[in-house]
Amino acid sequence: MTSAAAAPPNRAYQRLSVEERRTQLLGAALTLFAHRAPDEVSLDEVAAAAGVSRPLVYRYFPGGRQQLYEAALRSAADELELCFTEPPVGPPTERVARVLGRYLAFVDEHDTGFSALLRGGSVAETSRTTAIVDEVRRAAAEQILLHLGRGDTQAPGPRLRMMVRTWIAAVEAASLIWLDEEKQPPADDLRAWLVDQLITLLAATAATDRETASVVAELLALETADGPAGRLAARLVPVVAEAAHLLPPV
Amino acid sequence: MTSAAAAPPNRAYQRLSVEERRTQLLGAALTLFAHRAPDEVSLDEVAAAAGVSRPLVYRYFPGGRQQLYEAALRSAADELELCFTEPPVGPPTERVARVLGRYLAFVDEHDTGFSALLRGGSVAETSRTTAIVDEVRRAAAEQILLHLGRGDTQAPGPRLRMMVRTWIAAVEAASLIWLDEEKQPPADDLRAWLVDQLITLLAATAATDRETASVVAELLALETADGPAGRLAARLVPVVAEAAHLLPPV
Numbered sequence: 001m002t003s004a005a006a007a008p009p010n011r012a013y014q015r016l017s018v019e020e021r022r023t024q025l026l027g028a029a030l031t032l033f034a035h036r037a038p039d040e041v042s043l044d045e046v047a048a049a050a051g052v053s054r055p056l057v058y059r060y061f062p063g064g065r066q067q068l069y070e071a072a073l074r075s076a077a078d079e080l081e082l083c084f085t086e087p088p089v090g091p092p093t094e095r096v097a098r099v100l101g102r103y104l105a106f107v108d109e110h111d112t113g114f115s116a117l118l119r120g121g122s123v124a125e126t127s128r129t130t131a132i133v134d135e136v137r138r139a140a141a142e143q144i145l146l147h148l149g150r151g152d153t154q155a156p157g158p159r160l161r162m163m164v165r166t167w168i169a170a171v172e173a174a175s176l177i178w179l180d181e182e183k184q185p186p187a188d189d190l191r192a193w194l195v196d197q198l199i200t201l202l203a204a205t206a207a208t209d210r211e212t213a214s215v216v217a218e219l220l221a222l223e224t225a226d227g228p229a230g231r232l233a234a235r236l237v238p239v240v241a242e243a244a245h246l247l248p249p250v
Numbered sequence: 251m252t253s254a255a256a257a258p259p260n261r262a263y264q265r266l267s268v269e270e271r272r273t274q275l276l277g278a279a280l281t282l283f284a285h286r287a288p289d290e291v292s293l294d295e296v297a298a299a300a301g302v303s304r305p306l307v308y309r310y311f312p313g314g315r316q317q318l319y320e321a322a323l324r325s326a327a328d329e330l331e332l333c334f335t336e337p338p339v340g341p342p343t344e345r346v347a348r349v350l351g352r353y354l355a356f357v358d359e360h361d362t363g364f365s366a367l368l369r370g371g372s373v374a375e376t377s378r379t380t381a382i383v384d385e386v387r388r389a390a391a392e393q394i395l396l397h398l399g400r401g402d403t404q405a406p407g408p409r410l411r412m413m414v415r416t417w418i419a420a421v422e423a424a425s426l427i428w429l430d431e432e433k434q435p436p437a438d439d440l441r442a443w444l445v446d447q448l449i450t451l452l453a454a455t456a457a458t459d460r461e462t463a464s465v466v467a468e469l470l471a472l473e474t475a476d477g478p479a480g481r482l483a484a485r486l487v488p489v490v491a492e493a494a495h496l497l498p499p500v
């Protein structure tokens with residue numbers, strides 16, 4: 001600790017509007033909840049981090065830690081949903097790669113809180129927190145479907161929808177394992193691999209689902225040889241060569 | 251209800267050993283927890299289903315419903331882990347298909363309880379129930395890795411391990427969506443699609459991971475044209491034709 005004279009002015013005495021104060025408290029809470037499990041963060045710490053008194057935190061969040069946790073989660077969910085927005089222009093795999101890059105940066109930033117939330121078993125987990133997480137997953141699925149050419153004007157069929165939700169679950173699982181493994185491989189490698197997974201999952205689904213087959217044909221026309229789909233296709237040539245004995249003679 | 255004369259004898263008065271009684275109570279609990287969320291099952295119902303008194307249930311499970319739930323979960327987890335065991339002979343994709351078939355039968359049988367457990371937000375969820383679920387996931391990953399030629403004698407590298415865990419998460423997510431969508435598509439179609447997903451995920455991973463590439467080469471040698479890998483390869487030919495413009499000229 002530095003001397004009292006060098007300390008910043010106590011922000012409890014700063015005049016903030018109700019909205020500013022709420023934002024400030026949520027910001028302090030989010031920072032704490034990002035790197036510690038919710039059960040390990042006390043209201044005293046949130047008050048200290050915001051430079052205010054504990055009663056002031058209670059005035060804004062009369063439900064105490066649980067209410068503050070849910071408000072912080074709501075705020076993190078809104079931030080994450082913003083990450084998903086990507087203009088629908090350019091090769092679709094590059095758009096998905098940009099969305100994934102922002103998602104992985106979010107996971108990196110909120111590491112411990114992200115793990116604690118998604119692993120379950122926390123006392124802070126309620127039907128309300130589960131609903132917020134589900135809403136984020138739905139928002140992610142809608143955005144990915146948009147880049148696959150499906151949305152309000154053309155609703156996706158059940159298999160394509162299930163495929164996207166399955167891929168999102170795989171991304172979530174990979175993110176949790178990544179956090180467990182000290183963020184290895186580097187985020188860019190993980191991101192490229194997750195895009196590759198989506199590409200091959202689309203191919204696997206196109207093999208038996210007519211709608212996905214027509215989506216894939218449209219998507220491939222938008223891809224380039226030096227983008228994710230082209231690079232993967234080139235790298236798959238030797239892998240596929242090993243499967244020659246499985247194919248009927250041409 | 252039939253008349254009392256036609257009712258089966260009250261099993262509370264049957265002489266059962268401690269182990270038999272415990273098994274009987276767990277069986278009744280498992281049946282109830284399979285089709286209802288844990289919060290919705292009362293001890294009275296378990297006692298009624300087993301044909302015994304409520305105090306008798308408490309004698310075996312002094313911790314009440316939570317203890318009974320955890321014991322039922324432990325028992326279901328053991329049953330599920332048995333499903334994963336498959337002799338390491340024959341084409342690997344056919345082995346994985348058999349394991350998946352048993353897994354989906356389990357999901358079908360325990361539908362509501364399976365959903366409630368994995369969706370989170372239940373008051374019955376604790377660090378102990380989370381640990382049991384994680385143990386089942388680990389057991390599943392080990393069994394799948396065995397069929398990929400990795401186990402005690404040759405430990406899998408980090409990417410291959412992450413790939414298998416990611417696929418297991420995708421299977422779990424697909425199972426939950428399947429339950430939500432009134433078990434559509436038919437279990438056999440879902441199973442075939444999940445095997446296809448593993449095959450293409452292996453290919454996507456082999457494209458950038460040397461170990462996976464060598465695993466894939468060994469696995470493909472064990473596959474047949476009329477098995478899952480062969481059927482998928484044949485169906486992928488037209489899909490891949492659409493990507494010809496992404497490949498360098500031969």
